[in-house]
Amino acid sequence: MIDAVLAVFYLLVFPGFVFLGVYALLCEWIDRKAYARMQHRIGPPWFQPLADLIKLLAKEDVIPKNAERSLFQYAPPVALAAAAAPIINIPIWGTQALYSFQGDLLVILYMLSIPTLALFIIGWASGSIYPLVGSMRAVTMLFSYEVPMILACLSAGILSGSWSTSDITAHMATHPLEMLVLIPGFVVALFALQAKLERTPFDIPHAETEIVGGTLTECSGKKLAVMRLTGDILMLVGATLFAAIFLGGFVLQNGSFIFSGYDVTPLTNFGFYLIKTLLIVFILATIKTLFARLRIDQMVNFSWKYLALAGVFQLFIALGFVSGVKGVA
Amino acid sequence: MPKVRIPVGPQHPAFKEPMRVDLTVDGELVVEADVIISYTHRGIEKAAETRSYVKDLYLVERVCGICSHSHTTCFCQAVEEILDIEVPPRALYLRSLVGELERIQSHLLWVGVAGHELGWDTLLMYSWRDRERVMDMLELISGNRMNYAMNTIGGVRRDIEEEQLHDLKNGLSFLKERANYYIHLFTEEESFLKRTKGVGYLPTTLAKRLCAVGPTVRASNVKMDVRADDPYAAYAELEFDVITTNTCDVWGRTYVKIMEILQSIRICNQILDDLPAGELRVKAPVKIPEGEAVSRYEAPRGELIYYVKSNGTDKPERVKIRTPTLANWLVTVEMLKGVYIADVPIVVDAIDPCIACCARMLSCNATTTPVTSVDLTALRQSRRNEQVME
Numbered sequence: 001m002i003d004a005v006l007a008v009f010y011l012l013v014f015p016g017f018v019f020l021g022v023y024a025l026l027c028e029w030i031d032r033k034a035y036a037r038m039q040h041r042i043g044p045p046w047f048q049p050l051a052d053l054i055k056l057l058a059k060e061d062v063i064p065k066n067a068e069r070s071l072f073q074y075a076p077p078v079a080l081a082a083a084a085a086p087i088i089n090i091p092i093w094g095t096q097a098l099y100s101f102q103g104d105l106l107v108i109l110y111m112l113s114i115p116t117l118a119l120f121i122i123g124w125a126s127g128s129i130y131p132l133v134g135s136m137r138a139v140t141m142l143f144s145y146e147v148p149m150i151l152a153c154l155s156a157g158i159l160s161g162s163w164s165t166s167d168i169t170a171h172m173a174t175h176p177l178e179m180l181v182l183i184p185g186f187v188v189a190l191f192a193l194q195a196k197l198e199r200t201p202f203d204i205p206h207a208e209t210e211i212v213g214g215t216l217t218e219c220s221g222k223k224l225a226v227m228r229l230t231g232d233i234l235m236l237v238g239a240t241l242f243a244a245i246f247l248g249g250f251v252l253q254n255g256s257f258i259f260s261g262y263d264v265t266p267l268t269n270f271g272f273y274l275i276k277t278l279l280i281v282f283i284l285a286t287i288k289t290l291f292a293r294l295r296i297d298q299m300v301n302f303s304w305k306y307l308a309l310a311g312v313f314q315l316f317i318a319l320g321f322v323s324g325v326k327g328v329a
Numbered sequence: 330m331p332k333v334r335i336p337v338g339p340q341h342p343a344f345k346e347p348m349r350v351d352l353t354v355d356g357e358l359v360v361e362a363d364v365i366i367s368y369t370h371r372g373i374e375k376a377a378e379t380r381s382y383v384k385d386l387y388l389v390e391r392v393c394g395i396c397s398h399s400h401t402t403c404f405c406q407a408v409e410e411i412l413d414i415e416v417p418p419r420a421l422y423l424r425s426l427v428g429e430l431e432r433i434q435s436h437l438l439w440v441g442v443a444g445h446e447l448g449w450d451t452l453l454m455y456s457w458r459d460r461e462r463v464m465d466m467l468e469l470i471s472g473n474r475m476n477y478a479m480n481t482i483g484g485v486r487r488d489i490e491e492e493q494l495h496d497l498k499n500g501l502s503f504l505k506e507r508a509n510y511y512i513h514l515f516t517e518e519e520s521f522l523k524r525t526k527g528v529g530y531l532p533t534t535l536a537k538r539l540c541a542v543g544p545t546v547r548a549s550n551v552k553m554d555v556r557a558d559d560p561y562a563a564y565a566e567l568e569f570d571v572i573t574t575n576t577c578d579v580w581g582r583t584y585v586k587i588m589e590i591l592q593s594i595r596i597c598n599q600i601l602d603d604l605p606a607g608e609l610r611v612k613a614p615v616k617i618p619e620g621e622a623v624s625r626y627e628a629p630r631g632e633l634i635y636y637v638k639s640n641g642t643d644k645p646e647r648v649k650i651r652t653p654t655l656a657n658w659l660v661t662v663e664m665l666k667g668v669y670i671a672d673v674p675i676v677v678d679a680i681d682p683c684i685a686c687c688a689r690m691l692s693c694n695a696t697t698t699p700v701t702s703v704d705l706t707a708l709r710q711s712r713r714n715e716q717v718m719e
Contacts, residue, residue, distance in 0.1 A: 039454035129335065133670070200448050201520055209343040209446045209674040292520040293448025295671045296357070 010098055015087050024232035025049040027281045034285040053225050061221030066127035076226040079118035083234045086111045090240050092273050093266040095170035095251055103163045108241060109150055115230050116142050119215050126218035134214035137296050138205035141195055144303035149192035151311030152185035155318035156245040165244055172248025179249040181321050185314040186246040188307050193238045194287050201291035202299055243276035332360060339368050343674035346684035354670060362665035364658050369685040377648040382408055382482060382617060390476050393686040398431045399628035401480040406561060407624035407637040408482050411617055417608040420484035425563040426600045427479050429593040433504060434463040435629035436586045439681045446674040447524050459507045466500045469493055484610025494601055501594050508590045515583055525580035529664040529676035532577055539659040543631020545680045547573045548581035555627035569596050579679045615643045628653055630681045655687040
């Protein structure tokens with residue numbers, strides 16, 4: 001009985017939906033505020049993302065006449081679920097996730113690409129020309145950034161000798177200096193995440209001045225609210241994943257901090273987690289500020305020429321490190 | 330993939346005013362383009378015929394919000410030519426001063442819009458913040474941020490005081506610093522170069538043949554500038570370079586505009602240094618004798634032409650306005666052929682279109698398009714019927 005209650009608590013409250021939603025909206029605010037300050041603007045107040053969400057939820061939900069109703073309606077919740085689900089597989093307050101198994105890293109990466117496919121389906125099913133062009137661009141991009149991202153993440157796996165995110169974090173926590181080996185992979189992964197989140201310079205699928213609202217042009221009301229929340233949660237989960245595997249060194253062993261008889265290390269680690277994710281969000285906001293939007297052909301070129309190459313490079317470094325320095329043949 | 334027609338506009342985020350570009354695309358490439366303008370015909374030319382010359386000044390000032398001073402100066406020059414009066418030198422210098430400040434604000438505005446078209450909103454925020462400084466300077470001189478109302482027939486309406494000179498000089502040195510920063514940005518920022526180099530190619534011969542004007546033609550390596558070729562106001566006595574490049578692309582148009590900011594600052598500094606003393610205006614009669622005149626002016630977007638015909642009364646017989654944007658549509662169509670869909674906004678925007686300003690006439694070919702006239706009541710009725718049916 002108590003197990004069932006706990007499971008519901010995990011899923012719905014912490015680290016599940018409520019925590020994810022609240023923290024994702026906070027991250028969106030940090031992102032928007034940092035972006036605004038770097039552009040010499042004031043930026044929105046802290047409750048703005050929540051206010052936007054509530055406003056959208058209250059708005060009329062229009063479905064275009066020639067849209068595929070069922071696909072168009074059900075894709076957003078699927079995207080939201082897929083974006084939020086991996087959080088139970090990623091360690092947050094220590095080296096152990098709620099639920100982990102060998103290969104959960106691949107499952108996480110797989111789940112994180114579902115929102116993009118949902119985005120494609122929404123654009124495809126909306127029956128309008130701008131979302132259609134946006135969908136095509138989203139899928140073209142998906143093929144380009146997924147490979148570098150997976151290469152970067154797998155390098156961390158190779159370094160730790162495990163496909164489980166929890167094992168990777170545990171390994172990094174005991175060998176913090178190995179984080180230095182993963183720096184190229186971290187950079188590649190950050191750019192790939194920026195592309196996955198469709199933010200400048202990769203905001204090609206919803207380039208406002210070219211194809212209006214892009215994939216989400218025909219979305220309104222609840223669907224748009226859900227898709228926006230999906231975007232925020234995707235950013236947070238991506239940041240959480242990178243914090244766990246690339247910045248896993250900043251995790252303390254249980255029992256490091258004892259406060260009046262209680263072990264408060266998980267709390268400290270949770271603090272570290274917040275700092276790490278906010279740092280990643282800040283880096284993503286900086287990238288967004290710095291660049292102009294690339295064209296789709298230039299993006300594909302960039303991904304394959306530089307990102308994928310750097311990913312392969314990282315893979316070789318990791319392999320060399322494991323077999324050479326650590327002597328594991 | 331079959332060729333698809335994509336309408337961009339009349340309402341589209343890429344255009345700040347209503348216009349339409351019908352694109353025929355093959356995949357991501359544009360094969361054919363058709364520009365459709367005049368969604369905002371305001372009947373300004375007709376309205377000018379029903380007002381007196383002085384009232385017309387206020388009317389033509391509102392042809393364009395960005396280059397309002399260009400329109401009044403051009404109109405005044407035409408009327409002054411009919412009257413055959415000599416405008417005092419101080420007034421000519423002040424006209425040039427406001428004209429150049431206006432050019433700076435117009436080009437900075439364009440830099441921001443171009444940044445936005447390329448998804449680089451940081452540039453938009455930066456350049457529009459810097460533009461505030463020019464607006465402040467213009468407000469200091471004229472009392473208005475836009476529609477300065479400086480001109481009157483026979484001279485200018487406001488003088489600048491000795492104390493204002495210092496503020497203006499400070500402002501100019503600030504702008505110079507910022508312009509240099511933008512030059513640095515445009516020549517070195519990789520993502521900007523990637524999106525603008527070689528995009529929207531317009532060869533010199535084509536630019537000449539299709540009569541492009543302003544920064545568009547100068548970026549195609551044609552040294553054409555009314556200020557240098559046919560000096561008006563004080564430009565005959567001022568030193569400046571006509572900026573040209575031979576890159577013939579969007580990057581070249583950006584480069585010309587940003588370098589022109591530096592030239593404008595140079596001109597303003599000269600004007601502030603040796604502003605001749607004397608009267609601000611000569612008295613002009615209310616009734617203008619019979620005659621006609623054409624006046625040319627280098628507006629920020631290119632050559633602006635006014636034709637004024639008078640009939641001896643206090644109202645003009647005819648006022649014809651040719652804005653620079655209208656002259657640049659032909660080359661826009663050529664530039665659009667062969668670009669990616671993603672480049673369409675920046676290519677169209679690179680001519681710095683002032684869309685409502687160029688809505689001068691409505692042409693309709695009665696042989697190919699069936700013309701029907703419907704009165705308002707019938708139109709309303711048919712609209713209501715449609716709604717009921719839905």
